Amino acid sequence: MDLVPPEIRDKGTVEGGSNFAGKPIDFYNDKHQPDGAMMDLLAEAAKRLGLQIHWTEITYSGLIPALQSGRIVLAGAQISRTPENSDVVNNFAFYQASSSLLVQKGTDYTSAQDVCGTTVGVTASSTLDQNTAKQINEDCTKAGKRAVDIRTFNGPTAGVTAVRSGQIDSYLESTTLIVTQVQEQPSLGVTLKAQFAKRLTGTVFAKSQLDLTKAFQAAMNQMVDDGTYGKILDKWQLADIAVPKVLINEEIDAAS
């Protein structure tokens, strides 16, 4: 059964948008071309559907508005399913993620209670990380400790810079992103690694594109079965984020 809608099949291209600030998941390579594990996986799935993805750069907080206005039909940045976004997009989960705290080298927390009374940065529109930060804050208040000062940044890069300059104590982000940052910048460190928000994640499609979402799901499940999926993740040294099955919408809630 061909699930790709006729108007997209005729054009042969799918409009995608990303902020390209999530190395190694989604970023611009040395040649200023979209690159990363997500780009490779989505491109391969699109190829199997006889499609190509045309990427446009959009800020992270602008991705869902762009999906709603029809400028793009597919996002290419890590967006997890949340109660807030499940009504306005189709969620597409094809790897697993967790969040960690990016800190200056030398800082080490033993538990989430150590975060109390410090300043934590999160990405604007990253509802999941914001909810996690709020949860840490509530736990602090319950334990009678000082509250967490949560600050919002436009993107992970701005937040990482704030950690480097000491403006904030830590930045709550996806573990893969943080590990890459730490590898490339010796002044940074990671603490409470993979301790927060373990979830199935991936990206989202426009609400009106349920059939296209299902088409991508079928194509990517085929990639999982024939080993292409694993090869792509190996290329990015991300074998640990692999999942056995690609899930969409309610299936994600059931599996979590």
Next chain:
Amino acid sequence: MTVSEGNRRVGRVDDGAAIPETVAVKKHPGWWVAAALVVACLVLVGLSLARNPRVSWGTVGHYLFDPYILEGLRRTAVLAILATVLAVIIGLVFGFVRLSRNPVLRAVGAAYVWVFRSVPTLIQVLFWGNMALFVPTISLTVPGSDSRLFSVPMNDVLTPWLASVAALAVANGAYFAEIVRAGVLSVNENYHLAASALGLNWVQRQRKIVIPISLRVMLPPGGNQFITILKETTLVSVIGGAEILNHAQTIYGNNFRVVELLMVAAIWFLAVTSIAYLLQSWLERRVGRGQTAVRTAPRWRDWRAALGRGVTDPPEEGS
């Protein structure tokens, strides 16, 4: 009249007696001390920046002439110039609309200036970039029927680049409208009357009399506005409009050299605004020809005079 000793330049007045045109200039030894202190502070700040181990100046130098950065610079310049040209046109129209004797026109002009000067340009950029949220398609229908003459998706028409130009032009047009209005108001009513007496119609009056006279008043704030637009081009990076900051962000998203690449963008902005500033001074002098000298940038002799070398301006015309 007597000639005082020690004055170099001497002029003549009607009665034939020589009078000094330059009076002895008061010495200001304190200025030297203040200048030395300020310069010393600047050198210290510069040195600490240059020696800061967290900023890799080699990286800054490496990316300063990177082709991708230069391409971003070109896009910034094109965007700024195009937006300014459109903003000036909008400003001319609305500047005169605001001065119209028609109360409806005047109200519309006032409303435009009020709205677009009040809403931050960043918000306007976000609106233009996501216009399809309000207006998904542009279509023209025949009144009284369902037949459409044409219909195109907004996103196909309003590309991020076009949205960037439109946002900057419309936002800054409001400021240019005020500059034009101030310029026209600065022209004495008698000039308008004299022009009418010569039998010139409205368009001729504005073109031949009002605008040439008011141009001198409009140029300094106009040039200022151009520099504002140049800097505001960085705002369009939020809707993916390609310009120098966006290109710098693309590079630091990969190599994480955030401070260095922001420095590269800042250096180019310094260079470009400096050129704009020089152009403005030149234009002001050119427009000011044949009129009382208009002071623009401080010139070398002002510095010398300020430091007590006793050189002042030559006599100005009509003085």
